[in-house]
Amino acid sequence: MSGTYLGMPSFPKAAKDAVHNVTLRANLRHATHTIRDKRAKAVAELEDWALLREAGKQIKDHTLRHLDRYLEQLESAVTAAGGTVHWAADAEEANRIVADLVKATGESEVVKVKSMATQEIGLNEALKAEGISAYETDLAELIVQLGDDRPSHILVPAIHRNRAEIRDIFERKMGSWGRPAPDGLSDSPAELAEAARLHLREKFLRAKVGISGANFMVAETGTLVVFESEGNGRMCLTLPETLISVVGIEKVVPGWRDLEVFLQTLPRSSTAERMNPYTSMWTGTADADGPRTFHLVLLDNGRTGTLADEVGRQALRCIRCSACLNVCPVYERAGGHAYGSVYPGPIGAILSPQLRGIQSEIDVSLPYASSLCGACYEVCPVAIDIPEVLLHLREKVVDQGGKGHRLEKTAIKAAGWILDHPAALAAVEKTASGTRGLHPGRPPGAGAWTADRELPELPAQSFRDWWKKNRT
Amino acid sequence: MSTETGSRDRILARIRAAVADAPDAPEAARDYLDSHAPDDPAAILDLLHENLADYRANVHRAGEAELPALVAQLLAAHGARSVAVPDGLPAAWLAAADVVRRTDDGLLTPYELDAVDAVVTGCALAIAETGTIVLDAGPGQGRRALTLVPDLHICVVRAPDQVVASVPQAMPRLDPTRPLTWISGPSATSDIELDRVEGVHGPRTLEVVLLRD
Amino acid sequence: MRVALFVTCVNDALYPATGIATVRLLERLGVVVDFPAAQTCCGQPQFNTGYRRETVPLVRRTARAFEGYEYVVIPSGSCAAMVREHYPKFGETALPARTYELTEFLVDVLGVTDVGAYFPHTVTYHPSCHGLRSLGLGERPRRLLEAVKGLELRELPGAEECCGFGGTFAVKNSDVSAAMGQDKVRGAASTGADVLCGADNSCLMHIGGILRRQDAPQRALHIADILASTEEEPLL
Numbered sequence: 001m002s003g004t005y006l007g008m009p010s011f012p013k014a015a016k017d018a019v020h021n022v023t024l025r026a027n028l029r030h031a032t033h034t035i036r037d038k039r040a041k042a043v044a045e046l047e048d049w050a051l052l053r054e055a056g057k058q059i060k061d062h063t064l065r066h067l068d069r070y071l072e073q074l075e076s077a078v079t080a081a082g083g084t085v086h087w088a089a090d091a092e093e094a095n096r097i098v099a100d101l102v103k104a105t106g107e108s109e110v111v112k113v114k115s116m117a118t119q120e121i122g123l124n125e126a127l128k129a130e131g132i133s134a135y136e137t138d139l140a141e142l143i144v145q146l147g148d149d150r151p152s153h154i155l156v157p158a159i160h161r162n163r164a165e166i167r168d169i170f171e172r173k174m175g176s177w178g179r180p181a182p183d184g185l186s187d188s189p190a191e192l193a194e195a196a197r198l199h200l201r202e203k204f205l206r207a208k209v210g211i212s213g214a215n216f217m218v219a220e221t222g223t224l225v226v227f228e229s230e231g232n233g234r235m236c237l238t239l240p241e242t243l244i245s246v247v248g249i250e251k252v253v254p255g256w257r258d259l260e261v262f263l264q265t266l267p268r269s270s271t272a273e274r275m276n277p278y279t280s281m282w283t284g285t286a287d288a289d290g291p292r293t294f295h296l297v298l299l300d301n302g303r304t305g306t307l308a309d310e311v312g313r314q315a316l317r318c319i320r321c322s323a324c325l326n327v328c329p330v331y332e333r334a335g336g337h338a339y340g341s342v343y344p345g346p347i348g349a350i351l352s353p354q355l356r357g358i359q360s361e362i363d364v365s366l367p368y369a370s371s372l373c374g375a376c377y378e379v380c381p382v383a384i385d386i387p388e389v390l391l392h393l394r395e396k397v398v399d400q401g402g403k404g405h406r407l408e409k410t411a412i413k414a415a416g417w418i419l420d421h422p423a424a425l426a427a428v429e430k431t432a433s434g435t436r437g438l439h440p441g442r443p444p445g446a447g448a449w450t451a452d453r454e455l456p457e458l459p460a461q462s463f464r465d466w467w468k469k470n471r472t
Numbered sequence: 473m474s475t476e477t478g479s480r481d482r483i484l485a486r487i488r489a490a491v492a493d494a495p496d497a498p499e500a501a502r503d504y505l506d507s508h509a510p511d512d513p514a515a516i517l518d519l520l521h522e523n524l525a526d527y528r529a530n531v532h533r534a535g536e537a538e539l540p541a542l543v544a545q546l547l548a549a550h551g552a553r554s555v556a557v558p559d560g561l562p563a564a565w566l567a568a569a570d571v572v573r574r575t576d577d578g579l580l581t582p583y584e585l586d587a588v589d590a591v592v593t594g595c596a597l598a599i600a601e602t603g604t605i606v607l608d609a610g611p612g613q614g615r616r617a618l619t620l621v622p623d624l625h626i627c628v629v630r631a632p633d634q635v636v637a638s639v640p641q642a643m644p645r646l647d648p649t650r651p652l653t654w655i656s657g658p659s660a661t662s663d664i665e666l667d668r669v670e671g672v673h674g675p676r677t678l679e680v681v682l683l684r685d
Numbered sequence: 686m687r688v689a690l691f692v693t694c695v696n697d698a699l700y701p702a703t704g705i706a707t708v709r710l711l712e713r714l715g716v717v718v719d720f721p722a723a724q725t726c727c728g729q730p731q732f733n734t735g736y737r738r739e740t741v742p743l744v745r746r747t748a749r750a751f752e753g754y755e756y757v758v759i760p761s762g763s764c765a766a767m768v769r770e771h772y773p774k775f776g777e778t779a780l781p782a783r784t785y786e787l788t789e790f791l792v793d794v795l796g797v798t799d800v801g802a803y804f805p806h807t808v809t810y811h812p813s814c815h816g817l818r819s820l821g822l823g824e825r826p827r828r829l830l831e832a833v834k835g836l837e838l839r840e841l842p843g844a845e846e847c848c849g850f851g852g853t854f855a856v857k858n859s860d861v862s863a864a865m866g867q868d869k870v871r872g873a874a875s876t877g878a879d880v881l882c883g884a885d886n887s888c889l890m891h892i893g894g895i896l897r898r899q900d901a902p903q904r905a906l907h908i909a910d911i912l913a914s915t916e917e918e919p920l921l
Contacts, residue, residue: 139663463698
């Protein structure tokens with residue numbers, strides 16, 4: 001993944017600031033609770049939700065099991081329909097391919113549809129280094145790009161911003177990127193959306209190269225699918241002469257009919273709608289309709305490594321709906337930036353360490369960024385058992401040892417010995433109870449607990465002692 | 473052998489190694505419902521009407537004879553003076569409208585389309601449960617840019633022929649080799665505080681006419 | 686009927702009153718209670734922190750300690766979930782099938798909801814995540830509380846949201862954990878209830894620790910403590 005996030009502090013450190021940022025907490029709480037309730041209603045409309053969820057899971061599992069076959073089939077279908085397929089083993093190679101394709105058109109600017117894959121590889125930065133300007137056209141991505149900020153949510157990258165902050169960013173920054181914000185811009189969402197429409201329209205109309213990702217690719221037909229709401233996607237996919245789509249290899253599904261499952265589960269899980277306003281489906285190039293040249297860049301970048309892990313591979317089922325973020329109590333308080341990745345929230349906590357490897361400070365801490373409450377698994381439309389994968393990754397972190405885990409391991413081993421010897425346990429309990437008047441209110445080392453909480457008072461006797469005296 | 477060819481082979485080899493010992497994963501069981509709506513054309517049409525309106529499309533019903541006047545009235549109500557006309561649109565639909573017709577010869581540039589006030593089209597089909605109309609660039613629909621750049625889209629759906637109840641019923645009737653655009657209400661965004669606002673880049677007004685055959 | 690009580694290490698060392706209440710409650714309902722002395726900890730803290738190898742001896746010990754009992758009753762949702770959900774991964778399948786969380790045992794096995802308790806206070810109930818999602822306890826705890834004489838049950842806003850304890854999460858991510866707990870406590874305070882009740886003392890240790898830090902008038906109590914309370918021997 002991109003170098004942008006290397007050197008991120010561990011999750012607890014990054015989350016500490018967010019937790020104490022009153023504005024951020026209020027923004028996140030308002031947004032996540034709004035969408036949470038709407039999603040529950042949209043899902044409750046479908047009596048066969050559980051069956052759709054199971055079908056989605058099975059389609060993805062089946063595809064992943066035969067991923068080589070379906071990718072080869074996809075490649076043939078796209079090629080037959082007039083497209084060109086490229087394969088990129090990592091971010092660097094993908095960026096190289098895209099930059100060369102843009103340069104071959106002679107253009108120095110591109111318009112982009114919101115895409116997780118291109119964020120993951122840091123495409124905008126790579127293009128900038130080659131003298132190519134990439135304009136984000138999704139409203140939230142525009143807010144992030146103008147604000148020189150980082151995305152904090154999969155669906156709503158500017159979820160951490162409220163309307164007043166967005167108005168300020170538009171007023172200050174739109175002018176230096178193109179058409180300035182209208183005079184007297186208010187903070188009503190309708191006016192802000194109108195400002196974005198005017199600012200971006202000139203870019204859409206003159207665009208010669210569009211760059212996108214895709215939500216799905218159909219192996220059988222070579223069809224790519226993009227779900228969106230604003231119409232910026234349609235603009236980028238339709239008006240330019242050249243279209244380049246960068247898509248993770250796990251986004252393929254076998255057949256046309258498979259889409260009927262995700263067309264029902266993705267919008268309801270994501271924006272909590274029966275259907276999102278616009279979904280575009282295209283197969284290669286079409287005569288006199290849309291781009292004359294189409295390139296598909298298939299991206300690995302850590303996915304085959306994830307596929308090799310028998311527990312962790314289920315993370316590749318993810319359809320990027322972000323329902324897990326919206327229900328997560330940790331995400332709600334820590335915010336997306338603390339996850340140090342374009343993939344925040346519960347899915348990010350299992351996806352980022354797998355795609356990047358469990359090495360950096362942030363990736364070692366992500367599997368622990370959860371209270372294991374299970375709300376994420378409950379809402380996941382492809383039934384990714386996120387708590388199960390978190391536990392699995394915690395085992396990997398422990399197995400590789402390293403900073404912070406040596407001391408913990410010693411303590412766990414010592415406790416393990418006592419717990420395996422009930423007589424020793426009884427003695428420890430007796431000593432603790434007997435000397436409880438001598439214990440300081442906040443014993444050393446308990447700081448992480450006692451900063452905001454009292455410790456429980458030690459009882460006069462353990463249950464074990466009571467039982468011995470009263471029932472034997 | 474280029475680097476890319478090398479990457480293709482390397483990625484495929486890594487996939488094969490990764491799943492070599494993975495358990496069998498059979499094709500999906502499709503136990504979900506084919507439809508959630510009653511098997512009654514009138515009820516399905518009402519559901520389509522209701523769901524289109526729920527996502528802020530303006531919905532009208534008309535017979536063939538009333539259609540030209542309705543289209544003319546809708547264009548006038550929005551102050552539209554020019555209309556993009558896709559190839560194959562029945563001439564009668566625009567017969568009563570006092571507008572400049574920009575017949576699409578495939579050569580209208582994005583800038584020219586941006587100067588057109590409205591577009592009138594038919595569709596491939598409509599899905600009642602989700603309040604969706606699907607365009608497939610067939611006769612009377614035009615290329616994708618035509619229904620994207622102008623700010624007003626008037627779409628005529630033939631009922632009951634073009635109306636299906638559900639997404640699973642829509643799939644076999646669509647041809648994936650054609651460019652498809654699924655439209656559920658006018659363009660919208662939820663990017664500001666997750667509150668839905670209608671009208672961003674696509675047509676900000678969507679008028680749907682349910683045409684009785 | 687004879688059952689084995691798996692009191693859990695947290696209750697044994699820190700909340701013996703809950704263990705005692707469980708014994709009195711079950712005995713009052715005519716159940717003979719055993720306490721196999723070889724029991725210690727189910728292994729959940731180790732397992733949830735990634736120490737699978739260190740979990741194994743505790744799983745084996747627990748499985749052996751409760752061999753031969755038809756019913757094993759646990760007054761803790763998360764420990765019951767550990768046994769039910771994760772012991773099969775260690776090859777232990779017999780114990781999970783015989784393990785019951787306390788409210789499950791009362792409602793499903795004994796078939797009672799009115800256990801003859803008396804508790805003249807206002808109560809709000811927090812359904813901890815393991816009870817809610819892993820065990821699917823559903824309405825059982827609330828039905829038991831609603832049948833308690835004198836007790837007025839008040840709806841907890843955001844009841845299904847995690848309190849932020851999460852085992853070692855509470856110390857590894859103490860800031861987020863405390864923020865979650867503080868929101869939980871705010872919701873509980875808005876009910877005006879005298880008591881915040883749960884079925885998991887580890888969550889209540891966290892919630893109660895925040896209540897005491899804030900000098901809040903509300904008390905955190907385990908459901909067993911309330912169900913054991915009678916007119917003859919009232920708890921509060």
